[in-house]
Amino acid sequence: xxxxxxxxxxxxxxxxxxxxxxxxxxxxxxxxxxxxxxxxxxxxxxxxxxxxxxxxxxxxxxxxxxxxxxxxxxxxxxxxxxxxxxxxxxxxxxxxxxxxxxxxxxxxxxxxxxxxxxxxxxxxxxxxxxxxxxxxxxxxxxxxxxxxxxxxxxxxxxxxxxxxxxxxxxxx
Ligand SMILES: Cc1cc2nc3c(=O)[nH]c(=O)nc-3n(C[C@H](O)[C@H](O)[C@H](O)COP(=O)(O)O)c2cc1C
Numbered sequence: 017x018x019x020x021x022x023x024x025x026x027x028x029x030x031x032x033x034x035x036x037x038x039x040x041x042x043x044x045x046x047x048x049x050x051x052x053x054x055x056x057x058x059x060x061x062x063x064x065x066x067x068x069x070x071x072x073x074x075x076x077x078x079x080x081x082x083x084x085x086x087x088x089x090x091x092x093x094x095x096x097x098x099x100x101x102x103x104x105x106x107x108x109x110x111x112x113x114x115x116x117x118x119x120x121x122x123x124x125x126x127x128x129x130x131x132x133x134x135x136x137x138x139x140x141x142x143x144x145x146x147x148x149x150x151x152x153x154x155x156x157x158x159x160x161x162x163x164x165x166x167x168x169x170x171x172x173x174x175x176x177x178x179x180x181x182x183x184x185x186x187x188x
Contacts, residue, residue, distance in 0.1 A: 017122070019119070019182050020150070021074070021078060022119045022122045022123045023119065023129050024171070025069040025122050025170075025171070026118050026119055026121075026122040026171060027127070027170050027171035028128075028129040028130065028169075028171075028172070029127035029165050029169050030129050030131055030157075031165060031166060031169060032084055032165075032166045032167065033086050033087055033127075033161070033163030033164060033166055034163065034164040034165070034166050035164060036060060036087065036163070036166075037054055037068070037087050037088075037176070038068070038088045038126065038162050038163060039089045040066075040068070041066065041145060042124055042126070043066050043088055043162065045078050045110060045124065046090065046117050046120045046121055046124065046126075046162065047062040047064050047066060047117065049116040049117050049119070049120035050064060050090075050092070050113035050114070050117040050133075051064075051115040052116060052122075053109070053112035053115070053116040054098065054109075054112050054151060055108075055109035055112065055113075056099045056103070056105025056108060056109060057099040057100050057105070057151070059097065059099040059105065059109065060095060060109070061094060061099070061105065061106040061109045061110070061165065062091075062092055062093065062094060062097040062106070062109050062110045062113045062157075063093045063095070063154070064090055064091065064092055064093065064113075065090075065091040065093065065148045065150070066088065066089070066090055067088060067089040067090075067091060067148075068087070068088040068089075070085065072147065072148075073085045073088075073089060075147050076089060076091075076144050076147060076148075076159075077138050078128065079143045079144055079147070080131075080134060080144075080159075086161035086162060086163045087162065087163040087164075088161070088162045088163065089159055089161055089162065089170060090117060090159070090160040091144065091148060091156055091158075091159050091162065092110050092113060092156075092157050092158040092160070093145070093150055093154050093155065093156055093157060094106040094107065094109070094110045094154065094155045094157040095154050095155075096153070096154075096155065097124075105164060106157075106169070109134060110127070110157045111151075113159075114158050114160065115128055116168075117160060118130065118160070119172070121160070121162055122138060125164065126162050126164060126165075126168070127162075127163065127164070127165035128160045128161055128162055129159065129160070129161065130160065131159040131161065132157070132159075133151075133156070133159065135156055135158075136158065141156040141157070142156070144156050144159070153182060
């Protein structure tokens with residue numbers, strides 16, 4: 017799929033998935049797209065745990081209090097470090113990796129949603145980190161479910177270009 021088609025077709029998908037596994041080769045391709053994302057000072061602070069074992073998926077979704085399992089999850093883990101002087105870039109690094117992966121997920125015909133806010137509630141991110149053996153100094157930041165969507169869905173409407181971007185002068 018052409019990059020600009022993937023940009024247009026990417027959307028947050030929160031519906032059920034078809035009962036169809038995601039081949040590991042596809043999961044590896046998706047995560048490789050995340051690995052290729054830029055990072056501050058090339059510090060590469062984001063690491064990934066790919067979960068396709070139904071028993072582990074169940075434990076994670078129990079923490080998230082969600083009944084229906086996706087075929088796979090990509091758990092993105094941030095390493096909070098000073099990458100340059102006292103500057104932290106791990107959230108931006110993780111975000112860049114996530115967007116690359118969302119586009120790869122779309123290009124391969126799968127769907128996902130950037131799952132972030134819920135991880136910050138009631139220590140859920142930490143609980144998932146414990147299940148996966150994530151070192152205590154690293155943080156489960158974003159989770160991406162991956163699967164073939166069972167329902168049609170499209171990207172939420174965006175404001176028109178003229179309301180969000182300008183040449184040379186803000187608002188002109
Ligand atoms: C930083 C960030 C955090 C997000 N957290 C969540 C989340 O926790 N749960 C969720 O369902 N969607 C989450 N989303 C997805 C947004 O709700 C979604 O991108 C937005 O509504 C626009 O829809 P679209 O992705 O279809 O364009 C998050 C997106 C971003 C960029």
